[in-house]
Amino acid sequence: MGEDYELIIGDKRYSSWSLRPWLALTAFGIPFKETMIRLRRPETLSEILPHSPSGKIPVLKTGGLAIGDSLAIIEFLAEQHPNKSLWPADRDARAIARSVSAEMHSSFQALRNEFPMDFTSSLGFPDNASGQARADIARIVAIWGDCRRRFGGGGDFLFGAFSLADAMYAPVASRFRTYQVELSEFGDDGSAARYRDTMLAMPEMQAWEEAARAE
Numbered sequence: 001m002g003e004d005y006e007l008i009i010g011d012k013r014y015s016s017w018s019l020r021p022w023l024a025l026t027a028f029g030i031p032f033k034e035t036m037i038r039l040r041r042p043e044t045l046s047e048i049l050p051h052s053p054s055g056k057i058p059v060l061k062t063g064g065l066a067i068g069d070s071l072a073i074i075e076f077l078a079e080q081h082p083n084k085s086l087w088p089a090d091r092d093a094r095a096i097a098r099s100v101s102a103e104m105h106s107s108f109q110a111l112r113n114e115f116p117m118d119f120t121s122s123l124g125f126p127d128n129a130s131g132q133a134r135a136d137i138a139r140i141v142a143i144w145g146d147c148r149r150r151f152g153g154g155g156d157f158l159f160g161a162f163s164l165a166d167a168m169y170a171p172v173a174s175r176f177r178t179y180q181v182e183l184s185e186f187g188d189d190g191s192a193a194r195y196r197d198t199m200l201a202m203p204e205m206q207a208w209e210e211a212a213r214a215e
């Protein structure tokens with residue numbers, strides 16, 4: 001088992017891609033060493049490059065490997081820890097969990113650009129939010145509601161128990177709080193708002209927030 005893990009992350013206030021594998025490791029109780037590199041500084045790239053030839057973080061270092069990209073990292077963790085059910089155990093639920101995680105990873109560009117993660121701020125809804133960003137929010141509300149309805153019966157997360165799909169959407173819960181997104185205006189029947197609150201109440205998310213405030 002690759003128990004010797006070092007996760008290279010960015011600032012907790014801003015680095016949404018770092019939060020995903022960090023939350024997966026932390027919530028599943030997998031020990032790791034954390035190394036933080038401050039983003040948006042002149043020295044940022046030269047500090048990242050020795051760990052990550054792509055110049056991007058997060059990176060998971062283990063057994064001589066440097067695994068880049070949040071989705072590849074969490075898939076590696078799922079393979080390494082099969083007994084912890086990082087993905088849902090049920091085949092259908094697992095397929096949809098992977099599908100919505102891939103959609104998070106490859107989509108929602110407008111939301112990401114116009115509502116960047118700022119974990120510790122309260123900024124209000126931007127007046128000039130584009131139609132595409134609004135469509136992104138509506139799609140995420142639909143995903144959350146659909147997963148909760150079809151697969152969420154066994155708990156408060158998208159697939160009941162906490163899974164990697166929740167780790168992938170964790171930064172969105174923070175964005176919805178930061179930008180005070182009124183989810184009912186985007187088709188929410190209440191389930192997406194409850195899910196956002198579940199995510200934000202996780203002790204691991206609160207630990208991330210506390211560390212972001214201390215940065």
Ligand SMILES: N[C@@H](CCC(=O)N[C@@H](CS)C(=O)NCC(=O)O)C(=O)O
Nearest residue numbers: 015016017039056057058069070071
């Ligand atoms: N697709 C990548 C995206 C990684 C990414 O864009 N990371 C940002 C920080 S959140 C980064 O490393 N930026 C480098 C910089 O700001 O210099 C993933 O899923 O991990």
